[in-house]
Amino acid sequence: MKIPISVLVVIYKSNRDVLLIERADRSSFWQSVTGSLDAPDEDLTLAAAREVFEETGIAVEALPAGALRNMHHQIEYEIYPEWRFRYAPGVTKNTEHWFALQVPDDTQVKLAPREHVAYEWLPFQEAAKKCFSRSNGDAILKLFSAN
Template sequence: MTSPAGPPGSSYKQPVSVLVVIHTPAMEILLLERAAHPGYWQSVTGSREGDEALGHTAWREVLEETGIDCRQHGLRDWQQQNRYEIFPQWRHRYAPGVTENVEHVYSLCLNEKQTPCIAPDEHRAWCWLPWQEAAARCFSASNRYAIEALAGQPARS
């Protein structure tokens, strides 16, 4: 069951997030390794804050997690939502009773690979990988599927 986030000003995360797959035209994908969970590789993700527009959430999260400013590149809203169960180890960050998240998918195409400036409290490492390797390394199924879709691979059922 999903319930709303906590009251205004609460420290609970909203169960509304963005996934931003950062890539080059050659389909090299930037992945980040979570600091608190070594071995968990992912694209940029993050929860909406307050009532900010989702495009702003995507821009903010990319800037916070990589130092890359989306305004200089082509941030694309896929108009796609994924609903998934929040992993038990992360549920404490949400209001009591919240078990599902709605993720909004974006992509950001950079002309060439850039060296990200990662936030050490969030990520411990980063790498650029060909899309096949990046998809295989992601711990999140929705992140894998987004990378595969970006590469023109058929959707999974």
């Protein structure tokens, strides 16, 4: 069963282009890196780094110190009914913690084909609009309103 605590990582370059990835299980569902904790006590930053590597092949530990930042923001959202079977019975809400990751401009992306089928680097305003999830778009806009 999935744990209803997750991370969302907005990956971006120095020019403020943001990486979006398209889900394999839902056509036209563009998003940032997301994923649930593997254990209730898993460190959020470690979970964010793990999800980034699993979904994009980007190794956070190989980047400069401070590249991955906790945005110190979390939201609670309703889990889509069609995905609730992944959670314990009666779980309907998830708490998502937001992170930002600045990567070098020449960063290569290697998608996990079972999870994602395509990726794009987009100017942050376009990326925010293209996200299927409104809160994902909000995370992108929040990141760049703080810079």
